[in-house]
Amino acid sequence: MAETYDGIIIGSGQHGLIVGTYMARLGLKVAVLERRNMFGGGLSTIEPGPPGFYQNPHSINHFNITESPWFKDLNLGKTVRYxxxxxxxxxxxxxxxxxxxxxxxxxxxxxxxxxxxxxxxxxxxxxxxxxxxxxxxxxxxxxxxxxxxxxxxxxxxxxxxxxxxxxxxxxxxxxxxxxxxxxxxxxxxxxxxxxxxxxxxxxxxxxxxxxxxxxxxxxxxxxxxxCVGGSWNLARGLHERFIQAGGEFINHAEVSRIVVDGGRATGVELSDGREFTARQFVASTIDVPQTFKDLVGEEQLPAEYRTKVENFKQTAWxxxxxxxxxxxxxxxxxxxxxxxxxxxxxxxxxxxxxxxxxxxxxxxxxxxxxxxxxxxx
Structure with a gap:
């Protein structure tokens, strides 16, 4: 039987955690689904070599972030230092x-x-x-x-x-x-x-x-x-705020399909067969081709929007x-x-x-x- 939420968010990078926290603070029952074991997306800090040497493999620095409205709204400066x-x-x-x-x-x-x-x-x-x-x-x-x-x-x-x-x-x-x-x-x-x-x-x-x-x-x-201590510390702070607001984080949750009924996204199916229903919204933080071609299906899209998806181009390098x-x-x-x-x-x-x-x-x-x-x- 499908689990039901007000909102389902695909991906636990910063965008998913920010949206999820705002929605949870409004009193909605929200789940963030993550394919991997750990939250954070590109906000990753790893220790691949000698002990004590931490590296940010992707997100190295953040532009003017402490002045961002969401950083202030979520009081992230209390636990995340820049x-x-x-x-x-x-x-x-x-x-x-x-x-x-x-x-x-x-x-x-x-x-x-x-x-x-x-x-x-x-x-x-x-x-x-x-x-x-x-x-x-x-x-x-x-x-x-x-x-x-x-x-x-x-x-x-x-x-x-x-x-x-x-x-x-x-x-x-x-x-x-x-x-x-x-x-x-x-x-x-x-x-x-x-x-x-x-x-x-x-x-x-x-x-x-x-x-x-x-x-x-x-x-x-x-x-x-x-970010002091590595970019993952921003993800940690966002995850803490999301959980404090009442959100639910579900890892090892690889979405295989966004369910569309009557032109509206109503839930998701996972690759392991689990199903989740969304009363109000499904939000995806993964890229355009995966979201609309692989998960939604181009046949579900209005013609004008389908053209936009087809014309979307990734950076060539x-x-x-x-x-x-x-x-x-x-x-x-x-x-x-x-x-x-x-x-x-x-x-x-x-x-x-x-x-x-x-x-x-x-x-x-x-x-x-x-x-x-x-x-x-």
């Missing part, structure tokens, strides 16, 4: 120089000024514009329901900051960076920062950016944070990470030039010129290991 790195991006060079982007604008301007005073003043002006956009546009949109493009643009055009944003996004990021900055290494660092918000670099910087990626090279008011267990923290080339380089969160290494950077990304796009053509043994 640090905010002062130095976010760094770029060492073989000649012993380096560039460092700090959350402090004056430190960043001083670092850029070591290689180009003109570029430093350019960054000062664009940082002022970008921080205003980040605070008034990006953060507001991040926590609001998406708007249709025409309505969004009409609302943005009503304020000076909004109009500035609309003007900036008409530029291709690559053209903008090359137009603004004279020093190639400054251009390189700005493009590296921008590339983290896109896909293959060439695609992300040679097209217009309606969502505003061009602005991301300059804003400092919001940035990355790192994946990140390759190297995890090291080191006795001491790395000491980078360029530390004598700027000691802050040894304390940054993200490093652009392996590319000394724009040609190097685009060449590495082109190799990724072609399915080759980047840098392999230059390797000498």
């Amino acid at each position: 640090v905010t790195p002062r130095y976010e991006f760094a770029q060492p060079h073989l000649d012993g120089t380096s560039l460092v982007i700090s959350r402090d604008a004056e430190e960043t301007i001083a670092s850029i000024g070591q290689v180009s005073r003109k570029d430093a003043e350019t960054f000062r002006d664009w940082n002022r514009r970008a921080d205003a956009i980040s605070n008034m546009v990006f953060l507001a949109e991040r926590y609001s329901e998406p708007l249709a493009g025409d309505l969004r643009n009409e609302l943005l055009s009503r304020t000076s900051v909004g109009r500035d944003f609309l003007e900036i996004i008409e530029h291709q990021p690559l053209d903008l960076i090359k137009e603004l900055f004279e020093n190639e290494r400054v251009q390189l660092l700005m493009l590296f920062k921008l590339s983290l918000f896109g896909t293959v670099l060439y695609d992300s910087v040679t097209q217009k950016s309606p969502m505003g990626s061009a602005v991301r090279g300059f804003d400092l008011s919001a940035g990355y944070q790192v 994946t990140l390759f990470g190297v995890h090291l267990a080191l006795k001491d923290a790395p000491s980078y080339v360029g530390a004598e030039f700027n000691p802050n380089i040894n304390h940054a969160l993200k490093y652009n290494v392996g590319a000394e010129t724009m040609e190097d950077l685009f060449g590495l990304h082109a190799e990724v796009a072609a399915g080759r290991i980047p840098g392999s053509s230059r390797t000498r043994v």
